[in-house]
């Protein structure tokens with residue numbers, strides 16, 4: 001019986017996973033492939049040994065982004081989940097899919113040839129308000145009809161009424 005250190009999954013909850021070790025060398029990757037794969041300016045990759053990565057619900061689908069690398073995602077909701085080299089010993093989960101992303105802070109950066117020019121200014125971009133702080137009705141419409149899987153394990157998902 002191994003100890004679950006971290007858990008995570010996709011937005012819809014069809015794919016859930018657990019990690020039996022703390023990720024090592026969590027890193028930001030600015031490379032163009034990661035930008036495309038996550039639909040953002042960079043990926044944050046949390047590597048663990050493949051023996052420590054367990055899919056606990058559903059199955060990860062893969063896009064082979066090169067002959068040596070592949071990108072895991074949920075085929076139901078499209079959430080990017082992982083990056084790995086199939087021949088390699090470790091697999092990287094994407095930090096935003098962790099239930100507790102605060103527990104995997106980046107320690108390094110790679111792919112800097114593709115880093116967006118405005119990256120260094122991101123923390124100075126104004127804005128410190130919560131989601132829809134100025135539109136509580138919209139916030140209620142979203143939260144009362146939320147289809148995102150919660151940030152913890154569930155017995156039955158989606159819940160049956």
Ligand SMILES: [Zn+2]
Pocket residue numbers: 010011012013014015074075076077078079
């Ligand atoms: Zn999903």
Ligand SMILES: [Zn+2]
Pocket residue numbers: 029030031032033034035043111
């Ligand atoms: Zn990359």
